[in-house]
Amino acid sequence: MTAERTATLDDVAKAAGVSRATASRVVTGQGPASRHARDRVAAAVAALGYVPDAAARALVTRTGTRLAIAVIGHTAAVLDDPYVGRVLTTAAHVAAEREVGVSLHWLPLNDPGSLARLADGRGLGGLVVVNPTRPALETVPRNLRGRVVAIGVGARDVPSFDVDNRAGTEGVVRHLVRTGRRRIAMVTGPAWLPCGDRAVEAYRQVLHDSGGEPRVVPGDFTAVRGARAAAEIMARWPDTDAVFALSDLTALGVLDGLHALGVQVPGDVAVAGFDDIAFAGLSRPALTTSTHPVEEIATAAAQAVLDRHNTGRATFFPSRLVVRDSA
């Protein structure tokens, strides 16, 4: 019997000379217990290094209190972007405050069913899906309905939290127009990310209003793609006088690409981004952009799902124009 076994509640009860029921009451803090029993159990817990088994507890309480965060779209692009990391850490922080565990799920883009699979259901308190596609959201299992929120685009029964892409884009493009730019190109996000559509729409609208022709180049939120986009844009439309990228990372890439081409920023071409990441203010020229309150969004999403506060369809967080040197 010298086998190294982790202590169970029974061991604690035996050591403390009480029943398992009493030990449980003391450990969980639920129900009455005499001073004497409390002390003895506490001592036993300390002596044995007892840690409650989460699985056993979850099994009986059925109170799945764990926040799952699923990130859709597993590409290197997502990895490089500080965005996902910030969402993760923020949500984890909110969860930690409420002493609920967080589980992380990294889902491929082309396998919507994986969302259903991760829901080993009853253990889950809620689910935050980052950057979902609508089809993926349709596969959320029924036992999770009402406990799922999306960061990005939502769906039926799935409220969404996102930055106001439309207004943010409008703000930036209007600023470009206001400062005399007319031949404004745009580098979008990845095509599969539906929330970028609103931004493209807004861009087209403002351009239409100001008599410009849309010049849209597809992007993927990476800096490398931004540099290539810059070359592409200047080749196709040499008279371009401004580039708006739907991501600061891409905008910084554009800056780099333009620099390589010998194009002056903002002299020849103005450049603006979106997100206001930490580095936006550190580039030379410092990047003009519009804020993306990631922490606020992630906090709201995590709270909503944790508080079962599933009201409303979609919440858009305001984006604020930050004018620096590049535009």
Add this chain to the structure above:
Amino acid sequence: MTAERTATLDDVAKAAGVSRATASRVVTGQGPASRHARDRVAAAVAALGYVPDAAARALVTRTGTRLAIAVIGHTAAVLDDPYVGRVLTTAAHVAAEREVGVSLHWLPLNDPGSLARLADGRGLGGLVVVNPTRPALETVPRNLRGRVVAIGVGARDVPSFDVDNRAGTEGVVRHLVRTGRRRIAMVTGPAWLPCGDRAVEAYRQVLHDSGGEPRVVPGDFTAVRGARAAAEIMARWPDTDAVFALSDLTALGVLDGLHALGVQVPGDVAVAGFDDIAFAGLSRPALTTSTHPVEEIATAAAQAVLDRHNTGRATFFPSRLVVRDSA
């Protein structure tokens, strides 16, 4: 009995007309099962939308197959740094490949006991601790021994994975010396992070060898702190001709602070960082730095803990000098 209840294995067995034991065998794929039984159970599973209860399964199998990632030191600094996000996403990716879940834990710096608490033990397959302190590592519960690795500094029974801070720092500082700099200042990482010690040592050593006096200013890996550090350095030692920061983020801040002071980089003062983050190549002037193979490190750590491959004390990943424009 119209109550909306999630299906259990019993329900499946009943619907398929087999015993629970057989249903379990089919679902888990363990043990023999006739073709006929397999088909019927599979049909029942599909019809009922059955999803196994992870808690119940974990309770009986005792095979905690879940990778826990604990990040120590919950400060805004950690949040802004892309480092943690990259570690997280990489580790989660490794775990996903092996179809094991990942749980995320955000631990305060001053409560080492929290590490013990998160180990609701038996549900855990392994634990990766990011940026631990030695005291925190001492509190790892015994039932987890041999299944814990550290990214950063390690401890007894806890192998560590980290970049070779010493060699990396040597490389950078030697480069500065080689290019004629002699009055080289260093901005360190946060004091509680023990893995920075080796870097400071290396810096002192190289300076000693080249006849320079150490000029150490404490940092915290943030850009803001870097800007302030630049001002501090130029005030205390106006003849400084190079600044080495133990983090690119800080180095970019130094660049910014120097710019504000009207100091030319690299003309008056050379600046070098450490990490080679995505933005290092995008700053103006582009940052000279030394690589920090975060993805490699996180992958190795996750694999080690998942494979129970607990050999060796510490693995240092080589850092490669990247010379750009700032030094």
Add this chain to the structure above:
DNA sequence: CCCACACATGAGAGCGCTTCCACCGCAATA
């Protein structure tokens, strides 16, 4: 002095699952 009423306690059921074990039938071998 006895009953009512708190409070503290322990026995035991049961959460949903895996897995040991005994069992059954059937083909292959002696």
Add this chain to the structure above:
DNA sequence: TATTGCGGTGGAAGCGCTCTCATGTGTGGG
């Protein structure tokens, strides 16, 4: 025909915990 072997199967135990319920054990009021 009697014996072995084996794939397939169901009964039942039990993982570690929570929680209901019945049973003490002490207090104060009638």
